[in-house]
Amino acid sequence: MKNKKYQFEIEENNVIRAAIAPMGIDFRPNTRFYMGDYICRIYAIMQYPPTQEYGWVSKINNIAGTIVNFTSTPITETNIVEQLSKIINASRAEAENTRDALQRQRKTKTADDTTRLMARMEENNEKIAKFCCTVMVMGNDEIDFEQKCNRVESIISGVGCKLRCLSRMQKDAWKHISPSYAPVELIGDVGNRPMPVNAFYGGFPFQNSGFNDGVGYYLGVDNDGAPIIFDLWKRDGARTNSNISIIGGSGKGKTTLIKHIIVSELIRGTKVIVIDPETEYKAICDMFREDGISRWIDACGGRNGMINPLQVRPNHFRTRKKKNPRARVSVSLHYILKRLKSSLNCIFPNLLRYRKPYLRKGLSLCMRNSI
Numbered sequence: 520m521k522n523k524k525y526q527f528e529i530e531e532n533n534v535i536r537a538a539i540a541p542m543g544i545d546f547r548p549n550t551r552f553y554m555g556d557y558i559c560r561i562y563a564i565m566q567y568p569p570t571q572e573y574g575w576v577s578k579i580n581n582i583a584g585t586i587v588n589f590t591s592t593p594i595t596e597t598n599i600v601e602q603l604s605k606i607i608n609a610s611r612a613e614a615e616n617t618r619d620a621l622q623r624q625r626k627t628k629t630a631d632d633t634t635r636l637m638a639r640m641e642e643n644n645e646k647i648a649k650f651c652c653t654v655m656v657m658g659n660d661e662i663d664f665e666q667k668c669n670r671v672e673s674i675i676s677g678v679g680c681k682l683r684c685l686s687r688m689q690k691d692a693w694k695h696i697s698p699s700y701a702p703v704e705l706i707g708d709v710g711n712r713p714m715p716v717n718a719f720y721g722g723f724p725f726q727n728s729g730f731n732d733g734v735g736y737y738l739g740v741d742n743d744g745a746p747i748i749f750d751l752w753k754r755d756g757a758r759t760n761s762n763i764s765i766i767g768g769s770g771k772g773k774t775t776l777i778k779h780i781i782v783s784e785l786i787r788g789t790k791v792i793v794i795d796p797e798t799e800y801k802a803i804c805d806m807f808r809e810d811g812i813s814r815w816i817d818a819c820g821g822r823n824g825m826i827n828p829l830q831v832r833p834n835h836f837r838t839r840k841k842k843n844p845r846a847r848v849s850v851s852l853h854y855i856l857k858r859l860k861s862s863l864n865c866i867f868p869n870l871l872r873y874r875k876p877y878l879r880k881g882l883s884l885c886m887r888n889s890i
Contacts, residue, residue: 560694563710568679651710
């Protein structure tokens with residue numbers, strides 16, 4: 520009896536392969552490199568804001584898909600005074616010699632900020648050190664990589680810092696940011712910038728963790744249990760409008776969060792308009808009554824809730840500063856018919872053009888007689 524030979528097809532386990540095999544790194548491009556399956560790019564912060572708020576470093580550290588590295592170099596007071604004096608003199612000289620108004624304004628601001636920094640050193644005896652911040656962006660593919668790079672540039676610009684891609688220095692920057700190498704002197708020479716030590720310490724996450732606008736209302740907690748204080752109307756470099764999107768699966772609390780935001784805004788005096796086809800927000804509308812009257816409108820049926828676009832309310836034209844009552848009515852009808860022009864085009868799309876003035880004239884006469 521012959522033994523049968525069985526052949527098995529073993530599927531390739533990418534997780535085990537990645538754990539056993541060393542990760543390949545390719546530094547051929549000038550502004551990016553490939554580390555395993557990731558596309559990477561390393562930036563350096565070249566300029567910090569003259570005044571920092573608490574928790575400013577946490578906004579940089581908490582960007583998804585990035586690795587952030589900070590290195591500090593202590594310096595003596597004599598060296599820092601000499602360096603700051605050179606910066607002030609060079610900036611003022613360039614401001615006087617340049618013909619570009621924008622460049623002159625920037626150099627003047629740099630000289631003024633450096634002068635204030637020196638004054639803080641002398642008056643408050645603040646310690647100054649050189650800090651170098653490098654940010655490595657990691658993307659799964661080209662689209663994800665470009666999106667993360669744009670997000671990093673936007674957030675760091677919103678903090679008030681200036682970012683620069685370390686072109687032709689990606690290999691040295693990777694060694695500088697990697698825990699397997701010592702800090703590279705070349706990257707330190709490029710990225711080291713003087714900053715008060717207290718300003719840097721005040722920017723760490725334990726000073727101001729999570730999403731905190733400082734004003735507004737309590738929204739919830741983040742993954743670390745830190746409270747989230749949210750102000751819908753706050754503006755900064757990264758938030759230029761109040762548009763928000765709430766995304767989540769079924770039963771994850773989207774409606775609860777929306778109701779919480781609506782109630783919080785109503786308490787603050789914000790006017791809120793909700794289009795509610797499922798009648799989920801009627802209780803909130805009845806809760807916040809004006810003069811004892813609910814502002815709920817049933818646009819789908821019911822005599823008390825139907826909207827008549829042709830109705831002329833007396834309060835509309837009585838507020839007009841016109842002595843003649845008929846003139847007030849004419850002003851009111853003018854604005855109403857102007858708004859109804861687009862509605863008539865939708866309701867009667869096949870109506871001939873020369874008949875539309877007759878229709879508006881008839882509506883005007885009917886409204887005048889009904890008032």
